[in-house]
Amino acid sequence: PRQLVRFTFYKLDQKWQLLPEDVRAEGKRQLKRIFDEYSERALIRSYSLYGVRSDCDFMLWTATYDIEDLRWLSSQIRRSLMGPYLSEAQAFLAMTKRSVYVGKNARGAHDPRLVISPEDSKYLFVYPFVKTRPWYKLSLEERKRMMNEHIRIGLKYPQIKLNTTYSFGIDDQEFVVAFESDSIPDFLDLVQELRETEASQYTLRDTPMFLCVLESLDEILDAIGA
Amino acid sequence: PRQLVRFTFYKLDQKWQLLPEDVRAEGKRQLKRIFDEYSERALIRSYSLYGVRSDCDFMLWTATYDIEDLRWLSSQIRRSLMGPYLSEAQAFLAMTKRSVYVGKNARGAHDPRLVISPEDSKYLFVYPFVKTRPWYKLSLEERKRMMNEHIRIGLKYPQIKLNTTYSFGIDDQEFVVAFESDSIPDFLDLVQELRETEASQYTLRDTPMFLCVLESLDEILDAIGA
Amino acid sequence: PRQLVRFTFYKLDQKWQLLPEDVRAEGKRQLKRIFDEYSERALIRSYSLYGVRSDCDFMLWTATYDIEDLRWLSSQIRRSLMGPYLSEAQAFLAMTKRSVYVGKNARGAHDPRLVISPEDSKYLFVYPFVKTRPWYKLSLEERKRMMNEHIRIGLKYPQIKLNTTYSFGIDDQEFVVAFESDSIPDFLDLVQELRETEASQYTLRDTPMFLCVLESLDEILDAIGA
Amino acid sequence: PRQLVRFTFYKLDQKWQLLPEDVRAEGKRQLKRIFDEYSERALIRSYSLYGVRSDCDFMLWTATYDIEDLRWLSSQIRRSLMGPYLSEAQAFLAMTKRSVYVGKNARGAHDPRLVISPEDSKYLFVYPFVKTRPWYKLSLEERKRMMNEHIRIGLKYPQIKLNTTYSFGIDDQEFVVAFESDSIPDFLDLVQELRETEASQYTLRDTPMFLCVLESLDEILDAIGA
């Protein structure tokens, strides 16, 4: 079975800070309780973006076999005390899927591509990805050849782990690409090196790019003045 | 006769939650009464998008022979108690029309293309669609050949039902494409497979893409804290 | 002499509905008085868009020989009671002009192209229009040949009346195209058929497209809860 | 020496109208005092846009040898009573510069290109301008030849005065083009005629286009309900 994956980027209305201390404390408690409850049902991780991007404060990375989990989380958050002040600045929905470029048994019977299992590295780099239509006109062999070059370069950075998920027909991008790494400059160098691959010529869009920092929801909420 | 079809995506102002409980209860009652009244005049279905997209909360799919029905619905909603807090985040207007690519009697005397009749599948996938101008320069024969390839692939997914409606001159897109299915991964696979068709090279725009979940208006309003 | 033409699309702040009944009644009276006064000076028509487009509520179509009329109307509206709640969501400014593609005496001494005279059909279809720069590189003869094909198709729909006005240098589009018709499907079919003309290959932008419904200002204001 | 030129487009928050009469009167007095003070230091003209464009109310055209004047004006306005309600909807910064296409002594020792001196015509037409990169690949001779055609057409409209200023590296456009004229249809005809020049094929962007009407700040403020 394949998983649904959602990267939800939240922005807290700065006016929340003007509310009484006890309302805010209770709002934070509720949000953390929802987070904890979700983590008992399915996968969830929190990442901060304050000090990095100006358009969002934090991100929740969720994965599940049941779309009801995603709907439950959204419903719970918006009905909580903080709900009227917390908006989804952006969200990317995707699914896991076996790659056509990698042999079926490449990594054994249990295909890691179908299950999201974070390494919990310090950083997560996320972006939506759309290829040009001429890419899809190429033969599968040509595309495989180009992807192999792409993969070869990736192998030079073994400490960077790639999660590619698929969004065809369910969101505005074709893929959501998420890389885990403990080093920012390593990832920057990898992406710059990948610009020179042949496959890179077929990129239509790969922005916005989010550098996310693994951090507990507790710490994030304190840092953004919630 | 041909039908007018409208997909209206609503966003509830989160500040609605801060109003007194009895005002909100009466607001919900009014909205449901309007929905029920409309359903006696013409076709209407409600779909939720919370937990899926960040830019809207739910969608109403309406079809009618009379534009007055659409205008009545809009007027009733905005004059209701919830009106000042409920905005149309996006809307796509279209009409049914017989396809030039399908023989007139393809499915018998009653052309299903002219009447919207939902299967009430669990999911509805909706997106506006614009072809490149070079597409319209091709001969009808060439376009038919390409559409046949397109249709052949669709037939591999018989459980997915397609509704194509036309927006030339009446809205910003050329078509609104709506697929009904009970499976998200099946639809994702279909769309990815269609990327490799020749016709796909002539796509100018096919976003935003909305994954809508069939749900009663009652349940939606509860879930989004209305 | 040539006329200035303005299509102004208004959006009423939904919070207007929360004001006391008597303030709103007086606000409506003022707006109607301004409309009536303008109609004594120059041409004005009101069209509704609620239930059709999500980004505006109604449109005022004005034509005049004197820009002061347009400025007077705008000043009067924003200084009225409803002014702080009524915003111009979009506006297109244009002028009448004799076409280079139609013989000078095509329709007799009085060139209908220079004077806006609405048929008061049930629907008005409006969109801004920009041609690609390569269009202007073609010889006038080539462009005339293409426009003739365009006109021939238009003649198949004699019940649809076209008003083309010019915006070079005075607004963001090159033309504003306005069609009057009593039938929505006829217009849709015309626009779809025009996609296959050679001239259509030189279209850079023809959106947003507005389907406007002729309606008295009185009825519009009631319908949108003003 | 070269001048800094700024075209600042203002939008007055419609909620300003809801403030007490005496606060608004004092706000207007302050704004006019600032305008008058600036006019003693450097060049300033006011133009209205209400009734013309929907995204702004008026424009201040300023020119100076000292960037401190522009900063002083902005600081004074935002610190005045009306400041919290008056926003800069858009602004274009540019500098005067001798054209490479016109001989150094074309108009004598005092190069009018380096000093902004308005004719105070009734209308000012302003737009930001960006050329395609292939334009810069052409030899200077080729570009001169094309600009000569451009200039020849301009000479057919001697009553229209052109001010071209340069924004490379200091704002998002490459040029800001400002035409003064007492006739709207003349300018429209000129711009349409220029579309057919060879140079026009190298235009990347020439919008938004602003038709500004010369009017005293006093009259503008009254007209927009300040």
Add this chain to the structure above:
Amino acid sequence: PRQLVRFTFYKLDQKWQLLPEDVRAEGKRQLKRIFDEYSERALIRSYSLYGVRSDCDFMLWTATYDIEDLRWLSSQIRRSLMGPYLSEAQAFLAMTKRSVYVGKNARGAHDPRLVISPEDSKYLFVYPFVKTRPWYKLSLEERKRMMNEHIRIGLKYPQIKLNTTYSFGIDDQEFVVAFESDSIPDFLDLVQELRETEASQYTLRDTPMFLCVLESLDEILDAIGA
């Protein structure tokens, strides 16, 4: 080691001015204290943009070896009194990196490219930069040849100092380019001259462009009515 560099553009909500004088005074004191504290940990400079751009008021240029510094600064500012009124209108994140176009020991053992050290010139010109994908298809030799032409032109303006930083994979642009200069017209002329280089043909995006004026945070806050 390489530095993280962030250019953060702030916009102060004009409604801040409506708060009581003592609240505003304390808010300013807090902001300046945060600025001073940061300057003890890492590099920070303040630049004003009022009177120049309409979309932001001032910019903080920060550089550090530790991403925690950037996060600390953002957290401190938004939790301060002014926090709810101060938003990040835009931000660009980048890192220092040795250029592939310049020999390793070009400027001796201590590579100035890896450490941000402002000249504290009067002006800073900043823009995000993205090259077209065909650029990356060129051989390194070809690119070096083109960059040499680019560098040669830069050498004609020795008083202008360039800081190029890299954003691959960590923000939406590929580079952030920052030039320091005491002269606006010199920089304008340089940028215009660079348009004619061969490398310029491979520019996909180099906007928005920010002309920033070095100014103490104290003076900025006073000038914008904080």
